[in-house]
Amino acid sequence: MLFPIQDWRMLKRPHLNLNMQGEVKLSRKGTDIKDIYEQFRSDGVDFVHGSNSSSLQGVALFRALLPMELINGTAWFHGHGLASGERYFSYNALFKDPKTFRLCPLSIRSRMEWFKDASGRWHMHEFPVFRKHVDVAAKGVSVNATANFNDSLFYSGLNTGKETEIFPILYGMKLDRTDLHFSHPVSGETLPHPITREAISIDKIRAIYVPDKRVAEVRSQLELRGLIRLGKAVKVGLCFQMT
Numbered sequence: 001m002l003f004p005i006q007d008w009r010m011l012k013r014p015h016l017n018l019n020m021q022g023e024v025k026l027s028r029k030g031t032d033i034k035d036i037y038e039q040f041r042s043d044g045v046d047f048v049h050g051s052n053s054s055s056l057q058g059v060a061l062f063r064a065l066l067p068m069e070l071i072n073g074t075a076w077f078h079g080h081g082l083a084s085g086e087r088y089f090s091y092n093a094l095f096k097d098p099k100t101f102r103l104c105p106l107s108i109r110s111r112m113e114w115f116k117d118a119s120g121r122w123h124m125h126e127f128p129v130f131r132k133h134v135d136v137a138a139k140g141v142s143v144n145a146t147a148n149f150n151d152s153l154f155y156s157g158l159n160t161g162k163e164t165e166i167f168p169i170l171y172g173m174k175l176d177r178t179d180l181h182f183s184h185p186v187s188g189e190t191l192p193h194p195i196t197r198e199a200i201s202i203d204k205i206r207a208i209y210v211p212d213k214r215v216a217e218v219r220s221q222l223e224l225r226g227l228i229r230l231g232k233a234v235k236v237g238l239c240f241q242m243t
Contacts, residue, residue, distance in 0.1 A: 031241040039238050040146040043207040045172030047143040047180075047194065050152030052160050053167050053210075056218065060225040064199040065171065068138040136181055140196040143173065143180070151193065153239055167214055170237050172207035173200060202230055209237025 040046070049065060059065060061076065071077050117123055144152045149170070156168035180194040208230070210218050215234050223231035 031238050036149070036238045037146065040149070040172060043172055043233075043235075044174050045146060045206050047145055047173050047175045048149050048152045048209075049141055049143050049171040049173065049200070050154065050156035051169050051171060052156060052158070053169055053214075053218070055169065056221055059202065060222060060227060062199075063227075064201050065141050065205075066199045067140050067196070070199060072138075136185055136191075136195055140181060140198060141200050142193060142195055143175070143200075144193050146172075148193070149239060167211055168240065169218075170209040170239060171200075171205055172209060173204045174206050175200075175204060179204075202227065205230060206233060208234045209239060210234060211240040212236050 040048075051065070055065070058071075058077070062074075066074070142155075152170060153168070156170055160166045160168050175196070179196055181191060181197060182194055183190050208218065215236055219231040219234045222234065
């Protein structure tokens, strides 16, 4: 078994603002939850991935949302840093605590992050120890069905803020069931959320949802890199108009 069952339970994502029937409970400012679901439906979106604006440069360069295994093995990311990308599921699927060889606590993971010194050079306090077998969470990209978009929305808000000029993004995709893992391929345990079997090509991206007043900026970034169709898919996400 690549990943003990108890480890997967420890890694389970929080399901935010859900009642016992799985219905989203949101306070809204001028946006009805039905309008959000209708936006997804009209755009042909059935799965979403929460990220932030730091992901745009990599998406434009590699024409895909890459899984953590590929990100870690691609020199470009080590030269630019990674302000997006989940550090929980995927990190523990790729690395292990060098002392206990179990899950990496936050204190260990922070020491294994690349950081830039005053001279602009990238360093790492402690080099990570790879798992013998890379687990499924690092081989694919985490997604949620649109019914659970609020989970992805939570992760899109990490590492964002006025101090960083990084803002949240929700990628909307059309995926087939054959594109996804719904259960762990070795243990058979149901995953907390679907994980793609590989990178998500931009051909699968139907919409890029951004906060109000960010559309022109994101569209320009993509179109300048020749991604005209993807640039036209950028729009204000009604999901960001909630309070």
